[in-house]
Amino acid sequence: MGNGQRPLLGSSFDDDREIETLEEFDQVVARRGSLAGHRVQSVDLTGRTLALLSSDATAAAFLGCAMEPDATAKVRADGALVFPPIPDLPFDPYRGLLYTPDELFDGLDDGGYENTPDALAYDWFQLTKADRDIYASMLRALHDDAVSDALDELLDGVPVVGVMGGHAMSRGTDEYAGAARLGRALARTGLTVATGGGPGAMEAANLGAYAAPHPDEMLDEALELLAKTPSFTPSVTDWAAAAFEVRSRWPRGGDSVGIPTWFYGHEPPNPFAGHIAKYFANATREDGLLARCTAGVVFLPGAAGTLQEIFDNATPNYYESRGEPTPMVLVDRAHWTERLPAWPLLRSLAEGRAMETRIALVDSVDEAPGALARLTAAARPAG
Incomplete structure (x- = not known):
C-alpha cells in the first residue's frame, strides 16, 4: 500500500x-x-548496500529497485536480473502492492484532483495511447501484470462477492442508499466485497463495506453528508473530498476491494475501497474482477457495462463441468425483465445445466443477501 503496509x-x-x-x-x-x-x-535499497554486497543474489530479479552503483554491479555479477526504475512516470510499473485511496488521491487538498497521481496517470495513458508507443504499451503491461499479482496475493483464500452496477447512480438517491446497505450486509457476513471501483453503485457498495464495523447510524449520517455532493461531475475534487471527510470522521472502516481502470479515466476511483487494483487494460480488469468473485455476484440495475458483466459471468458458469458455478443474483425485476430483459435470456441459457440452481432474480436490493445465501447453500455438496 501507499504507506508500505502489507495487506491484511x-x-x-x-x-x-x-x-x-x-x-x-x-x-x-x-x-x-x-x-x-x-x-x-x-x-x-539505497540504504541496504552492505546487505546486498554480502548476500548471494544468484538468479534473483530486482524490479524497479533503487540501488547504489556498487550494489547494482555486485548483484549483476552474481547473475541477478536488474530492471532499473523508470524515471518521469506518474506510476510504478513494478509495484508489488495494490493502491490505497490516499496514494491515488495524494495532493487532492493542495492542487485538486487534476494534480493527483490518479489523474496524472490517466493523462499519461491518453497521450501514449494516441502515440501508439510500444515502449509505453510495454510499461502498461508490466504494471497491469504486477497489479494482478498483488490482487491474487491479497485475495488468496478469501471469499469474495462482487457487486456490479451503473456508474450513474447518484449519491442522495434511494438506489444509492440501497446499494450501500447491500455492501454493509454482505461485509457483515464475512465476505469481502469487490466492485468495479468507480462511482455510483460501485462506490455505494464499497461505502457499505467500509461502514460494516460501525454502528448502523454511521451509514445514515455518511449518506446524508455525501448527498451534498451527488456526483463526480462537475468537480471530482469536491466529490472525492466529501468521501475523505467521511473516512476522516469515521476512521478504521471495513476493508473492500475496488478494481477500476484508466480506460474509463474520466470516472475516478472511489475512496471507500481500502485496496484498489487499478488497470490500464479494461479487458484484463473486467475478466479479473469477475474471476475473483468466488462467492458470487450481485448485479444491480445498470446499462451496457453491467449487462456485459452479467453474460461475461454467465459464460464460465454455462461451461462449468464440475457443478460449481458461482451464484448470480439480479436485483430489480422490472429492470432485468422489461427495460433490459437479461433475465429471460439468462434463465433460458441456464435451463438444464448446473447453473440453473445458481441464479436468482429479486425485486429489491434488501432481498439480495438472503438470495445469495440460499444459492450458496444450494451449491454446497450434501453432507
Missing part, C-alpha cells in the same frame, strides 16, 4: 520468493543470509 486480507508470504517491502527484505537477509532466487519489487 488472507495472504501468506512466508513461503514465497517475492519481497515487496523493506521490512521483508531485512527479514529475508536476516533469516537466510541470501537473496538467491528472490524477486524484489519496487523497494528502495
Whole structure:
C-alpha cells in the first residue's frame, strides 16, 4: 500500500520468493543470509548496500529497485536480473502492492484532483495511447501484470462477492442508499466485497463495506453528508473530498476491494475501497474482477457495462463441468425483465445445466443477501 503496509486480507508470504517491502527484505537477509532466487519489487535499497554486497543474489530479479552503483554491479555479477526504475512516470510499473485511496488521491487538498497521481496517470495513458508507443504499451503491461499479482496475493483464500452496477447512480438517491446497505450486509457476513471501483453503485457498495464495523447510524449520517455532493461531475475534487471527510470522521472502516481502470479515466476511483487494483487494460480488469468473485455476484440495475458483466459471468458458469458455478443474483425485476430483459435470456441459457440452481432474480436490493445465501447453500455438496 501507499504507506508500505502489507495487506491484511488472507495472504501468506512466508513461503514465497517475492519481497515487496523493506521490512521483508531485512527479514529475508536476516533469516537466510541470501537473496538467491528472490524477486524484489519496487523497494528502495539505497540504504541496504552492505546487505546486498554480502548476500548471494544468484538468479534473483530486482524490479524497479533503487540501488547504489556498487550494489547494482555486485548483484549483476552474481547473475541477478536488474530492471532499473523508470524515471518521469506518474506510476510504478513494478509495484508489488495494490493502491490505497490516499496514494491515488495524494495532493487532492493542495492542487485538486487534476494534480493527483490518479489523474496524472490517466493523462499519461491518453497521450501514449494516441502515440501508439510500444515502449509505453510495454510499461502498461508490466504494471497491469504486477497489479494482478498483488490482487491474487491479497485475495488468496478469501471469499469474495462482487457487486456490479451503473456508474450513474447518484449519491442522495434511494438506489444509492440501497446499494450501500447491500455492501454493509454482505461485509457483515464475512465476505469481502469487490466492485468495479468507480462511482455510483460501485462506490455505494464499497461505502457499505467500509461502514460494516460501525454502528448502523454511521451509514445514515455518511449518506446524508455525501448527498451534498451527488456526483463526480462537475468537480471530482469536491466529490472525492466529501468521501475523505467521511473516512476522516469515521476512521478504521471495513476493508473492500475496488478494481477500476484508466480506460474509463474520466470516472475516478472511489475512496471507500481500502485496496484498489487499478488497470490500464479494461479487458484484463473486467475478466479479473469477475474471476475473483468466488462467492458470487450481485448485479444491480445498470446499462451496457453491467449487462456485459452479467453474460461475461454467465459464460464460465454455462461451461462449468464440475457443478460449481458461482451464484448470480439480479436485483430489480422490472429492470432485468422489461427495460433490459437479461433475465429471460439468462434463465433460458441456464435451463438444464448446473447453473440453473445458481441464479436468482429479486425485486429489491434488501432481498439480495438472503438470495445469495440460499444459492450458496444450494451449491454446497450434501453432507
